[in-house]
Every structure is written in C-alpha cells, then in structure tokens.
Amino acid sequence: MNYNRFKKRTYEILEKGEINDTWSRRVDLFIVYLIFINVLAVVLESIHSLKEEYKFIFDFIELFSICVFSIEYIFRIWSITENEKYSKPILGRLKYLFSFFSVIDLLAVLPAYIPLFVGVDARIIRGVRLIRLFRILKLSRYNRAFSHIRYVILAKKEELVISLFAVLTLLVISSSLMYFVENEAQPDAFSSIPATMWWGVATLTTVGYGDVYPITGLGKFMAGIMAILGVGLFALPAGILANGFGGTLEKRNQKMTCKHCGKDIN
Numbered sequence: 001m002n003y004n005r006f007k008k009r010t011y012e013i014l015e016k017g018e019i020n021d022t023w024s025r026r027v028d029l030f031i032v033y034l035i036f037i038n039v040l041a042v043v044l045e046s047i048h049s050l051k052e053e054y055k056f057i058f059d060f061i062e063l064f065s066i067c068v069f070s071i072e073y074i075f076r077i078w079s080i081t082e083n084e085k086y087s088k089p090i091l092g093r094l095k096y097l098f099s100f101f102s103v104i105d106l107l108a109v110l111p112a113y114i115p116l117f118v119g120v121d122a123r124i125i126r127g128v129r130l131i132r133l134f135r136i137l138k139l140s141r142y143n144r145a146f147s148h149i150r151y152v153i154l155a156k157k158e159e160l161v162i163s164l165f166a167v168l169t170l171l172v173i174s175s176s177l178m179y180f181v182e183n184e185a186q187p188d189a190f191s192s193i194p195a196t197m198w199w200g201v202a203t204l205t206t207v208g209y210g211d212v213y214p215i216t217g218l219g220k221f222m223a224g225i226m227a228i229l230g231v232g233l234f235a236l237p238a239g240i241l242a243n244g245f246g247g248t249l250e251k252r253n254q255k256m257t258c259k260h261c262g263k264d265i266n
Contacts, residue, residue: 007078007079007081007082008079008082010075010078010079011079011080011082011083012024012082013027014027014072014075014076014079031068031072031138032139034065034068035135035136035138035139037061037065038061038062038065038132038135039133039135039136041058041061041062042132042133044058045058062112062132065135066109066111066112069105069108069109069135070109070112072105073105073106073108073109076096076102076105077093077096077097077102080092080093080096081093083096100150101140101141104134104137104138104140104141105138107134107135107137108134108135108138111132148245148248151248152241152244152245152248153241153244155244155248156240156241156243156244159240160237160240160241163233163236163237163240164237166233166236167204167233167234167236170204170226170229170230170233171197171200171201171204172193172197174200174203174204174222174226175193175196175197175199175200176193176196177222178190178196178199178200178214178219178222178223178226179192179193179196181214181216181218181219181222182196182214182215182216182219185215185216185219186214186215189212190212198212199212199213199214200226203223203226203227203230204226204227204229204230204233204234205230205234206227206230206231206234
C-alpha cells in the first residue's frame with residue numbers, strides 16, 4: 001500500500017464509518033465505548049474510597065485513553081487533506097484545527113498535557129479532571145442526535161439571541177427596581193444591584209431558593225409580577241428549540257418521490 005492510498009484509507013477509517021466498511025465501523029464502536037468508559041471512570045473517581053482502592057485501574061484507563069485519543073488526533077490532522085474542504089496541506093490543516101470536531105478532539109487529550117506546561121497544582125488538577133468530561137462531546141461525531149442539536153441551535157441562533165436578550169433585560173430591570181425597593185428594609189440581603197441579581201435569577205427561573213426574598217408590600221407585588229413574566233420568557237428558548245427539532249425531524253422523515261417512476265426514494 002503506497003503513501004497516498006494509506007492516507008486515504010486512514011481518513012476513511014477515522015471518519016464516521018459506512019455500513020459496508022467493516023474496519024471503519026469497528027474503529028467507531030471502539031472509540032464510542034472508550035468514551036463511555038472514560039466518562040464513567042471520571043464519575044466513579046470522584047468517590048474517594050473507589051479512587052483509593054482502584055487507583056491503578058483509573059490510571060490505566062486514563063493513560064490508555066490518552067494514547068488512543070492522541071494517536072487518533074494526530075492521524076486525523078495528517079489525513080484530513082483527503083477531504084476536499086481541507087485539501088490544502090497547510091491552510092487546510094490549519095482550518096481544520098479550528099473546526100468544531102477538531103476542538104473537541106483537542107479537549108479530549110488536553111488534560112494529560114496541561115500539567116506538563118503549567119506545573120502541578122491542586123486547583124489545576126481539579127480543573128484538568130473537569131476537562132476530561134468534555135470527552136463525551138466526541139460522541140457528536142458518531143451520533144446523529146448531536147448533529148441535530150448543533151444544526152437546530154445554529155438555525156435558530158437569531159431567535160435564541162433575541163430571547164436571551166429579553167431575559168437579560170428583564171433580569172437587570174427587575175433586580176434594579178427590587179434593589180431600590182428593598183435595600184432600605186434589607187440592606188444585607190439587597191446590598192447592591194449585582195447582589196440582587198441572585199434573587200432575580202432565582203425568581204425569574206421560578207426556582208425560589210428562599211434565602212433572599214422581599215418583605216415589603218411593594219417588593220412582594222413586584223416579585224409576583226416578575227415570577228409570572230419569568231415563566232413566559234424562560235419558556236421562549238424551549239419553544240424555539242422544540243420548534244426547530246420538530247422541523248428537523250419532519251424533514252428527515254419526509255419521503256422523497258421520484259418524478260419519473262413515482263416510487264419513494266430512500
């Protein structure tokens with residue numbers, strides 16, 4: 001097998017496998033299982049007793065995963081020029097490095113290399129362990145559901161930005177008004193507008209922790225109004241996403257008919 005053929009075959013194997021490509025499907029399944037094992041290991045490792053008792057197993061899983069993901073990342077960058085979108089040897093690879101999937105692949109291996117450059121510190125180690133959970137995002141390469149989520153968010157980004165702006169505007173206005181109403185009665189709880197925003201978030205999301213609440217008549221009235229408005233505003237993003245998912249699934253399930261023979265096209 002010559003160099004060009006080997007690179008092309010590497011690209012075919014690492015990309016999402018076709019049904020008739022046995023090796024590509026095997027590699028896909030292996031990576032998916034390894035991702036699940038990694039996420040499970042990170043979760044179980046947070047239990048101190050398990051971490052101490054099975055430290056060797058956790059360390060082996062991490063070392064093995066880093067080796068596999070690093071090799072995968074290097075081979076993807078090397079073979080990506082087989083894709084017409086990234087066909088230029090230098091510019092194509094640079095463009096791919098900043099793509100969504102490449103960033104996710106980088107986050108999968110980054111935890112192992114950060115301590116080598118910034119030193120070992122307790123806070124850094126905790127942060128590195130948290131980054132390891134980003135490996136679950138690698139599943140978006142192999143599962144169509146993740147692609148649908150990304151597509152819907154991008155398709156509805158303008159509506160989502162508008163609804164987010166409306167929520168933030170209501171949060172700032174309600175927190176400012178509540179600060180001026182309640183500050184004199186509760187200077188500790190409503191000490192400033194930023195501090196009052198904690199109450200605003202809890203009220204607008206209808207969580208209502210109960211640690212901070214108004215005691216004046218006007219404050220209670222305003223809180224009730226804000227809670228009602230919050231239900232409607234926070235339902236907007238959910239409605240936008242639901243509408244987007246509905247449209248995407250409808251397009252996916254829509255049958256195409258051949259204009260010549262009248263038969264369904266799969």
